[in-house]
Amino acid sequence: MATLHTVNKSPFQNQTLISCLGHAKAGDSVLLIEDGVYGAMSGNAMSEVVAGMGANVKLFVLGADMKARGIDAARMAGGFTSVDYEGFVDMAASCDRVQNWL
Amino acid sequence: MSEVIKKFLYVNRKAPYGTIYAQEALEVVLIGAAFDQDVSLAFLDDGVFQLTKGQDTKETGLKNFSPTFRALGDYEVTKLYVEQESLDERGLTLDDLQDIQYEDEDDDYAEKPSIIVVSRARMGEVMADQDVILSF
Numbered sequence: 001m002a003t004l005h006t007v008n009k010s011p012f013q014n015q016t017l018i019s020c021l022g023h024a025k026a027g028d029s030v031l032l033i034e035d036g037v038y039g040a041m042s043g044n045a046m047s048e049v050v051a052g053m054g055a056n057v058k059l060f061v062l063g064a065d066m067k068a069r070g071i072d073a074a075r076m077a078g079g080f081t082s083v084d085y086e087g088f089v090d091m092a093a094s095c096d097r098v099q100n101w102l
Numbered sequence: 103m104s105e106v107i108k109k110f111l112y113v114n115r116k117a118p119y120g121t122i123y124a125q126e127a128l129e130v131v132l133i134g135a136a137f138d139q140d141v142s143l144a145f146l147d148d149g150v151f152q153l154t155k156g157q158d159t160k161e162t163g164l165k166n167f168s169p170t171f172r173a174l175g176d177y178e179v180t181k182l183y184v185e186q187e188s189l190d191e192r193g194l195t196l197d198d199l200q201d202i203q204y205e206d207e208d209d210d211y212a213e214k215p216s217i218i219v220v221s222r223a224r225m226g227e228v229m230a231d232q233d234v235i236l237s238f
Contacts, residue, residue: 001230016115019115097234099229099235
């Protein structure tokens with residue numbers, strides 16, 4: 001039943017993350033990768049929007065992409081779980097479909 | 103050919119000429135139509151601009167691919183889901199879009215509309231009902 005959604009664009013660049021969260025169903029997983037990881041930071045203009053719209057989905061962020069951009073784990077917003085590449089593969093394998101929001 | 107028919111959804115979220123995504127999506131849909139799968143298209147966010155009528159690319163030198171949408175019915179691609187909220191946000195109505203029809207071979211080849219306007223909530227359900235989702 002569940003979908004894994006991936007988002008690879010910064011929420012400050014365009015509306016992709018907002019659109020993803022607006023269409024995801026309760027219980028789906030949303031994984032932020034590449035420039036999408038900026039959407040997993042606390043204390044910025046998008047944090048409350050993401051927390052509100054993402055309340056019914058499971059929020060994940062690819063740790064390697066956060067580290068690459070110098071985002072300390074302490075800046076990760078509550079509600080997000082960090083996963084590694086293996087975790088990413090496991091999520092893709094265990095869900096019914098993957099939807100990449102380009 | 104595979105005997106398992108899967109549900110494929112092509113998601114279009116970009117305006118038609120600023121990037122190549124929209125035109126490439128249409129190419130992939132036409133190629134994919136040869137594989138006898140259950141194909142649907144979704145148009146949301148700026149993707150709804152792809153379907154507007156009256157597109158004229160002459161002065162830009164770009165190919166106007168918008169008439170191709172009206173040929174999709176001949177390839178048995180007959181479900182074009184268009185999101186109401188995306189239209190509303192952009193000040194568009196169904197009247198601003200091309201009249202895209204298909205001939206229903208199960209109903210004496212009656213001409214029927216291919217565009218299905220759906221709410222954002224319903225679009226989410228359409229997405230959740232697919233086997234494969236290809237984004238452009």
